[in-house]
Amino acid sequence: MNTQYLRDRTRELFRGMMAAATERRLHLELGDAELGRLYKELGVDRDGFRGLLLSGGEWRERLPRMMRRFGVKPEGIAEGARLEDMQRVCAGCPAQYRCARALARGDNAATCAAFCPNADTFESLQAA
Ligand code: SF4
Numbered sequence: 001m002n003t004q005y006l007r008d009r010t011r012e013l014f015r016g017m018m019a020a021a022t023e024r025r026l027h028l029e030l031g032d033a034e035l036g037r038l039y040k041e042l043g044v045d046r047d048g049f050r051g052l053l054l055s056g057g058e059w060r061e062r063l064p065r066m067m068r069r070f071g072v073k074p075e076g077i078a079e080g081a082r083l084e085d086m087q088r089v090c091a092g093c094p095a096q097y098r099c100a101r102a103l104a105r106g107d108n109a110a111t112c113a114a115f116c117p118n119a120d121t122f123e124s125l126q127a128a
Pocket residue numbers: 059062063066089090091093094095096099100115116117118119
């Protein structure tokens with residue numbers, strides 16, 4: 001296990017803890033029903049919401065790059081529920097640091113599939 005991996009995992013765990021703490025605060029302030037309405041409005045579940053809480057907009061750049069890593073052309077994906085679903089998953093992804101590093105290193109699809117929650121969708125798009 002290398003030092004960079006440990007740094008990435010530590011950042012991810014810290015982000016997760018911060019998101020969970022923010023969510024707990026919102027829960028106390030808004031209550032179950034209001035928070036549930038917010039999830040619904042954003043089209044996310046609880047985990048997705050935590051990811052969104054601390055997500056920057058970097059996923060917009062990472063998603064098409066990762067698609068290409070899997071041999072999928074982003075420009076060939078039609079707007080619609082499938083694209084929105086991939087975007088939602090990517091925006092709330094807990095592995096964003098690992099993703100950025102893997103993309104920078106040029107890791108292949110098999111390596112990225114081990115942590116990318118969109119990997120199955122990319123693979124099904126490859127097969128289509
Ligand atoms: S690892 Fe996460 S951030 Fe990277 S492409 Fe997959 S879903 Fe998006």
